[in-house]
Amino acid sequence: MKPESPVEVHKTRLLTLLVIGGNVVGNVLLSHGMRQVGKIVSASPLDYIRAFANPWAVLGVLVLIFWMISDLALLSRADLSFVLPITASSYVLIAIAGHFLLGERISSIHWAGIVVITLGVVLAEETPARTTNGRREALL
Amino acid sequence: MRWILVGVIAICNTLGDVLNTAGMKRQGELESLDARSLGHMLARIVQNALVLGGLGALTVSFFALLSLLSISNVSFAVPATAMSYILETLLAKYILKEQVKWRRWAAVTLVAGGVVLLSL
Numbered sequence: 001m002k003p004e005s006p007v008e009v010h011k012t013r014l015l016t017l018l019v020i021g022g023n024v025v026g027n028v029l030l031s032h033g034m035r036q037v038g039k040i041v042s043a044s045p046l047d048y049i050r051a052f053a054n055p056w057a058v059l060g061v062l063v064l065i066f067w068m069i070s071d072l073a074l075l076s077r078a079d080l081s082f083v084l085p086i087t088a089s090s091y092v093l094i095a096i097a098g099h100f101l102l103g104e105r106i107s108s109i110h111w112a113g114i115v116v117i118t119l120g121v122v123l124a125e126e127t128p129a130r131t132t133n134g135r136r137e138a139l140l
Numbered sequence: 141m142r143w144i145l146v147g148v149i150a151i152c153n154t155l156g157d158v159l160n161t162a163g164m165k166r167q168g169e170l171e172s173l174d175a176r177s178l179g180h181m182l183a184r185i186v187q188n189a190l191v192l193g194g195l196g197a198l199t200v201s202f203f204a205l206l207s208l209l210s211i212s213n214v215s216f217a218v219p220a221t222a223m224s225y226i227l228e229t230l231l232a233k234y235i236l237k238e239q240v241k242w243r244r245w246a247a248v249t250l251v252a253g254g255v256v257l258l259s260l
Contacts, residue, residue, distance in 0.1 A: 076164035079239075080161040081228075085250075107260075120247040
């Protein structure tokens with residue numbers, strides 16, 4: 001596999017940031033919306049559909065749809081074994097956003113988790129985004 | 141029942157991500173990030189059996205997660221997530237033929253461990 005040009009590397013980085021950002025923003029919006037909706041403990045789909053009357057929840061779902069599309073776009077350019085650990089940084093950002101925006105508490109064990117995940121993200125960042133060739137060889 | 145749901149989540153998540161990766165690699169790289177290229181990509185996805193299968197598996201996983209959350213708390217769902225990371229990396233290596241060397245193994249192990257810590 002020949003090394004990718006800086007422009008291609010830049011595109012993959014940008015997509016990675018979109019995937020992580022979409023995941024964080026979507027989850028925070030949905031979480032904020034679901035809190036306004038209140039607890040749903042029900043087997044009825046209607047009760048879940050009720051959540052869609054909340055604009056924050058709707059916005060969250062829309063952003064998560066955008067996240068899914070950008071994730072597919074990223075998987076067209078990068079290895080799954082690269083995307084998995086890199087995009088796990090969204091766990092860290094969601095926890096931090098939850099703390100600062102939604103007032104959620106972060107315990108010392110959670111901080112340890114944040115540090116451990118960040119180490120994993122940094123290690124994965126040092127590997128090439130794609131290690132397979134053209135479109136045919138990879139697969140099934 | 142709980143552990144069956146954990147298994148369904150882990151397996152469907154893994155299957156979904158592997159099928160999506162396989163399908164998107166077969167479809168070819170997204171060359172540019174403009175709206176036209178994205179639209180073209182979406183138009184091809186709706187005819188891409190691998191990706192459609194992948195999205196189907198992720199949907200099953202999502203509803204299994206909702207069911208699990210309705211009968212237990214969030215931390216019970218975490219082993220499934222952590223397990224998916226390891227399973228998916230194994231399949232990425234042996235089925236998708238990605239080069240998974242020690243850095244990626246270490247990365248994914250740290251992430252799986254960190255996810256467990258975040259759930260405690």
